[in-house]
Amino acid sequence: MRTDPLRPDDPVLADRAAGWRGAYVHIPFCRRVCPYCDFAVVAGRDDLRDRYVEAVVAEIAMAEPFGPLQAVAFGGGTPSRLGASGLGRILEALANRFGLVGGSEVSLEANPEDWTPALAGGLVAAGFTRLSLGAQSFDPVVLGDLGRLHRPADIGRAVGEARRAGFGRINLDLILGSPAESDASWDRTLAAALDCGVDHLSTYALTVERGTALSRAIRAGAPGPDPDVQADRYERALAAAAGAGLVRYETSNHAVPGAACAYNLLTWGGGEYEAFGTAAHGHRDGVRYWNVRRIDRYLERVEAGRRPESGREVIVGADRERERLVLGLRRAAGVIAGSGGRALLASPDGRRLVEAGVLAERGDRLVVARPLLGDEVARAVLALPLPDC
The missing domain is CATH 1.10.10 (Arc Repressor Mutant, subunit A)
Structure with a gap:
């Protein structure tokens, strides 16, 4: 399936993905919480990692038969914090419960500072096929402003290690419009990202969410992102990606033919997917549902043999x-x-x-x-x- 030569913006591929089935697994662990992040994450709780893996495996066992799966995505948080063993155990549980279509795509998010050759090799051996690296910027000043822990050099190193390990698809996530960013630094970031030889690029505007450290800093007088500047940076990203042969197939996503993210295609096409882990959102049989957000409540419910669902909405x-x-x-x-x-x-x-x-x-x-x-x-x-x- 993943060798499909269709362009990522081809309507045939877009409509085909609406019939796919997938799964999303949320991994909430982080080294620290970024100032702009409002996702369901925890820092400093690595002591819960093994317990969390077993809880997700148990939640998967509770799910009704569904599948086989064309697309699986591990998001977060920082999924790579679980290591290849923990992630592989969860993927094995998904495969045993639902089955995986031949050539299915299994994607995970990771941060450059966590990436090692051993981790890359272990993940490929476990069945992961696609890597999405949280690069965000190649400017050290911007990385500091965003609260990131890696250095620009870590990004290219991680991409190379992933390629050598056998990852067939690699994406870089970039954040545009930080107050610390200039037009010149954004252009350098785009050039450096494309020079890495990745086949997929995601560009997101920095947003200010309530309750985050960033929103508190702005209320205290720190500069915030400028929408007009962000619009210009977005246009620069479109031009740079197109110039490198990447096709925009969704508002924020660009890929070479055959490299569009299967999970992206599925979700924007209205396909169905099961969800596992804290705050994970799923869509099945015309129902959208979501799990409890707090990790302690999630663990308590699953360990008591109860589904961790927090709410649902019937879409008709x-x-x-x-x-x-x-x-x-x-x-x-x-x-x-x-x-x-x-x-x-x-x-x-x-x-x-x-x-x-x-x-x-x-x-x-x-x-x-x-x-x-x-x-x-x-x-x-x-x-x-x-x-x-």
């Missing part, structure tokens, strides 16, 4: 159609218009977006032609008065 009728459009329009391939898309085109907001060149019709599909304004399209979709059938 108009809500389902709105969600299909919002998710699908993040992709460069867009989405088949359907009844909701036709209603959007007929609405005042839709007509305005078409006239402004933001929203476009391409055959039977709708696409966002100006991805920087994708949030404006999403707001128009969510405001649509669709029939609840």
Whole structure:
């Protein structure tokens, strides 16, 4: 499956992924919490790692049969903090419970400072095929501003070690728009990232989330990110990635043909996936559900033989159609218009977006032609008065 030569923005690939099945596993452990992070993470609790692995394995055993799986993603947190043995045990439990399609993609996130040849080799031996490195920047000043622990040189070293170990797909995550970043440093970061020879690049704007150290610092007078500057940096990223042969297939993601992230394609295509671990979100049989956020409550529930689900929402009728459009329009391939898309085109907001060149019709599909304004399209979709059938 992963040798598919289709471009990552090809509508055929986008629509095919809607029928895939996957799994997401959340690993909350970090060396320390980054100032901008509002994910469900814990620092300084490595004593819980073995217990957490066993809890996730037990949660997987509680799940109803589902699969086989085309895409598996381990996110966090920092999944690599569990080591190859712990991650391999969880992956083995997933394979035994659900099965893996031949050529399925198994992805994990890691930080450059944690990466070693032994870890890389152990992960490949365990069945991991794709690595997403939290590079964020190649500028040491920006890395310090973001609270990162690695040095720029660690990034290239980690990429090389992953390639030599046998990882077939490697992504770099970059954060744009930090107040410590300049146009020149961002351009250098993009050039350095692409010089690493990776086949996938993800670029995310620095956001200020409530309750984070970053939000508290800004309230105390520290500078925050400038949206106009971030928009310009995003455009620079689009140009640099395209110049290196990477195709934008989703708002923040670029890949060479055959290297689009399977889990990304699945989730933005509305595919189904089970979720395991603290705060993990899943989607199955028209239901979106999520687990408890706190690690102590997660462990208590699973060890008592109870599912750790915290809440769920049934997505039907108009809500389902709105969600299909919002998710699908993040992709460069867009989405088949359907009844909701036709209603959007007929609405005042839709007509305005078409006239402004933001929203476009391409055959039977709708696409966002100006991805920087994708949030404006999403707001128009969510405001649509669709029939609840």
